[in-house]
Amino acid sequence: MSTPAASSAFDARPLIEPADPASVRAYARDLRASGRVPASNIASRAVFAVLAGVTVLFLFGSTVIGVLGGMMTASGGFSPFMIAPILVAVGVVAVLATALVRMFGARRGERWWRLDRFARANAMTWYPSVPNPPLPGMVFGLGHGRVASDVVRGERPRFVEFGNYVYRTGSGKNESTHRWGYVAVKLSTPLPNIVLDAVGNNSLFGSNLPAALEGSQRLSLEGDFDRSFTLYCPSGYEADALYLFTPDIMARFVDHAAALDVEIVDDWLFLYATREASTLDPATWAWLFSVVAALLDKLAQWERWRDERLAPSALDPAAVVGDPAGEAGGSASLPFAAPTASLRPPPGVAPEGRRLRRRVPWAAIIVIGAALLLMLFGPLGVFASIIENLSN
Structure with missing residues (x-):
């Protein structure tokens, strides 16, 4: 996504310009023929058709029954002419149900058509659906029926993905549907699991995040940041969190992402919203692109971080380069120092920092x-x- 990531300028015309109905229908037909649209979308059209028919029948059925009753009363019994109102009613139900299904399908097709053209215009790629997205964020491993839809993905200057995510919990009458919009940014090195719980989107009962985190992992950074976010980091990683969240980076989050929950896990940065992230609204895209652009130039500082718990001296004392004089029987030290780069920890996170502890x-x-x-x-x-x- 070279253009949107580099600046907040992007081409929003495919989202708002007039759509040619014939082009939209042809595009949707080709999309379904290629198999890119999951079967669930096709099945949903059939279900919608049945529901539409039942609704129309419910609305007009009483009228038809009243007409038939009046005709039977007037004629003193059943007459072949009574079939006519039944045929008319069936025809009306079929026509209205077909119209509703076509209207529903046309809207979906136009959405696909616009998002695909929008992604192409901004050097990105659009995917209608990604079942069970293999992402490590806290929202992606819960429930069942996990699907990311309208995924817009860019590769440059780094991998960034925008999408809408749905999963379900429970079953039957107790089934609940959970919807999230998300932005996923790929990092070049793993970092400790850190969560920024946005204060502004919390509910009456507290955090809207799907995972409850132990309060002992909270870290106060004071000032405007604490008024905008509650930061959680693994115990023992407080100094690492302070290294990652310097004042300039905290200011970026407060100024641009205060309405979003943030999670750093493994080598990913996730931004979560309780509304669609991949949308036909140009203002939403302008906001999300500005958030990503504001953070991208600060990620290089994060990627220099190393976990000192993985240093050779912490893992194996024998790995530390010592004074070679001991091996030479007391001979003079060599006239050069051991390279300190060999003692720098490798990229990665120690086990205790990879995941935050959760509570009931x-x-x-x-x-x-x-x-x-x-x-x-x-x-x-x-x-x-x-x-x-x-x-x-």
Whole structure:
């Protein structure tokens, strides 16, 4: 994504210029024929058609039944002429259901057409769907039915991916759908697992992140940063977090990404939003491109970081280059020093810094449990049970 990443200027015309319906239909037809559209999208059209038919039948069925009833009353029984209203009703249902399906399909096709052209215009590539994306972020390993859609991916100056992600938890009537927009930036070296929980997008019950992190891992950086983010880093990596989040980098996050949750894990930087990241809205793309551009020129400093726990002296004392005089039986030291570069830790993170510790979200469990009790027994029943338990 050389153009958007280098500056906030980008070509938004494919998102807003008038679309030729014939071109959109031909593009969607070719896309489906190539197999790039997953079967779930085709199946959803069939389900939508059935629901549309049932809805139309529900709306007009009572009218048809009323007409038939009136005709039967007037004629004193069934007449062949009564078939006509039934045929008309079936025809109306079929026409309206077909129109709704075509309208739904046309909107999806136009979205695909616009995003594909937008990606090409900005030196990127668009993918309709990526099932089970192999990303290590905290939102990507949860639940079932995991799918990233409308993925826009750039390769230069480094790998950056924008997408919308959906996963489901539970089953049946208790199934919940979780939606995230995300930006994934590939780093050239692994870093400790660090999370910036944006304060501005928290709910009434606290963080909106899908994972509850142990509070002992919080690190205060004070000032505007603490008012915008809660930073979590692995225990023992506080100094490393301070190295990574220098004042200038903290200012970049506060100024550009205060509405986003941030996660650094392995050799990835993730930005999470509770709305679509890959969208037809030019303003959203302008904002996300500005965030990425603001961070890219600071990543080189991060990639110089090394975990001192992986230094040769920390792993194997024998690996440290010592004074060769001991091996020479007390002879004079050689007139050069051992190269210090050989003692520099290799890229990587020690096991204790690779993942943050998580906790059980007791507050959410208690709230959900209380809500279920109220639904099952009602407020008076719950209150009576509490009084009975206290009296015993």
